[in-house]
Amino acid sequence: MNHPPPPRRRILSVIAAFAVLLGGVGLAPAAHAADRGVGFGTWAPLSRTGWHGSMKVGEVHTYCIHPGLPVAVGTTTDHGTTSSVNGLTAQQLVAINHLVTTYGQTDDPVQAAGVGWAVKAIVDLDTTLHSWGYSGDDLAGAIDHIMRRASPENSAAVQERALRYLAEAQAVPVPRSGGAMTLSTRADDPTRGALSVDVDAAATGTLRLDGAVFADSGSAERPDVHGGGVFEIIAAPPVADEGRPYTVRATGDFTVRSAAIRSYSTPGQQESAGPAEPTRFTLSAVDESPRPVRFSPRIATTAEIDAGTFVDEVTFSAADGIWPRREDGSFVVIRATANVYRTGSFPAESSEIPSHLTPVATLELLTDPASGAGTYTVSSPPLPGPGVYTAVWSVSRVEQDAAAAAHLPPEYLWRERFASPSQTQQLAPPPPPDMPPPAPAPTPSVSPPAAPARLAATGQDRASAASLGGAAGAILAIGVAAIIISRRRSTPRH
Structure with missing residues (x-):
């Protein structure tokens, strides 16, 4: 049979009743007549077997949390969800809430009785064991002690359910909210x-x-x-x-799942627990820093040599059409550089720069934060002399400042081909200086030659006649000398 409520519980019941009486002054909890739920035993405040199952308040099945108090057959007050009731711990509350929520809302009397016994055992095992004259310390024995009178054919099933539910509930951890x-x-x-x-x-x-x-x-x-x-x-x-x-x-x-119960009380009678609403919470997250827009800048170039310098028109664009902006709306600034090489003749186009070449000049530009993509003109210092010049432009992530590097993929490098036609120009040697025409030789101041005297017979001029005369004279002299020698040889010597 039911024991009378202990003095402390009697005081709590009086307080609860007094609160109900003052309900018209403030916002009173909702009151309902408690009805018999499902289970086994006698539905009466006091009886030899007690009531072992649920009490129904409205549409909610509730279960007693004060073993030994009279069954709540009177007007029951709904106090709402609470996590502070009769000194129950968070572990006890979450275990009770688990059972009355998961298994307690049922029309199966065996299941309801199993929940009722498990809940009472969680709240106060000693009182649960001994409230109806059982002297042992085994929950199954205490259940059988009562169920042999209330419903002997269901005793074993109720014991099995109660022990299983109790073990399951005691293993439910107190949930972490948030x-x-x-x-x-x-x-x-x-x-x-x-x-x-x-x-x-x-x-x-x-x-x-x-x-x-x-x-x-x-x-x-x-x-x-x-x-x-x-x-x-x-x-x-x-x-x-x-x-x-x-x-x-x-x-x-x-x-x-809340470590709480829906609390119900009936003045002078049982207090019971119904399912508590789940604990609800909202979490949020935001990027620690804004995500940069990644892109792949590209360059198209057209070069010429003007007045001994290498002049390049460099057109920047984005491979995907989007040039990123900073948070202030200005365009990301990209740095591009080019090395200029000189060869003696037009080199073959290649993806690699010949290893024996060294740059003779360097070009550099920074894109305009006001425009981003577009065409820029850059000139080299004076070139060192005649030859074939080619520039190779590149954009590398490692050459950018931190603000720009964030917008380029890791290891990003774009580079032109060596000796591409648009980047190869020849500086020819200058032509030799113009020479003035040679001055005419001065005319000697001599008298014009006399007209040559010609011989009537031969038509020869005087010079020719003189030459012939000389030859004739020589022959004549030789002849004279020969005659003289001959005469001397023929004259008798004395």
Whole structure:
């Protein structure tokens, strides 16, 4: 039979009753007549067997949390969800809430009786064992002691349920309310990253992304998340931002079993527990820093040699059509450089620069933050002399400042081909200086030669006649000399 309530509980019942009487003054808790639920025993305040099952308040099945108090057959007050009742610990409260929520809302009397015994044992095992004359210390024995009178054919089933439910409830950990969420960005690709969720393993909820989608589903919402985890995301730059850095945000709405009960009381009679609403909480996360828009700058060049300098028109563009902007709206500044090489003849185009060549000049430019992509003109210092010159432009991530490097993929390097036709020009040697025409030789001041005297007979001129005369005279002299010698030889010597 039921024991009378202890003095402390009697005082609590009086206080509860007094609160009901004052209900007209303030906002009184809702009061309902408690009805018989499902179970076994006698539905009466006091009886030889007691009542072992649920009490129904409205549509809710509730279970007594004060073993030994009379059954609540009177008007019962709903005090709502509470985590502070009669000194019960958070572990006791979450165990009770688990049972009355998971198994207690039933029309099966065996199941309801099993829940009732397990709840009483969680609250006060000693009173539960001995309230109806059982002298042992075994819960199954105490249940059989009563059920042999209330419903002997169901005694074994009620014992099995009660022991199983008790063990299960005592293993339920006190849930952790709240948690944390963080967003991360992959270093090699800001459009990729992850959402990490740290909540109680028993928590369930829905995740939502702003500015990204979940990589495995392509959706910005992920329902039915159980416990925490790491979820890969894809965060493409928004088109409307025109290349500005962008930020991803995430929210999560979660529920977890409460370490609380829905508390009911009946003046002078039983207090009972119904299912408590889950504890609800919301988490949020935002990128630690804005995600830079990655791009691949490209260069098209046209060169010429003008007045002994190498002049290049350099046209910048973005491979994907988007030139990133800074947060203030200005365009990211990119640095490009070119080495100028000289050869003796036109070299063959190649993807590699011949190893024996060294630069004779260097070109450099920075893009305009007001315009970004566009055409820029840059000139070299005076070239060292005649030859064939070719420039090779490059854009490297390692040559950028930190603000610009963030917008380029790691290890990014773009470089022109060596000796591309648009970048190869010849500087010819200058022509020899113009020489003045030679001055005419001065005319000697001599008398004009006399007309040659010609011989009437031969038509020879005087010079020719003189020459012939000389020859004739020589012959004549030789003849005279011969005659003289001959005469001397013929004259007798004395």
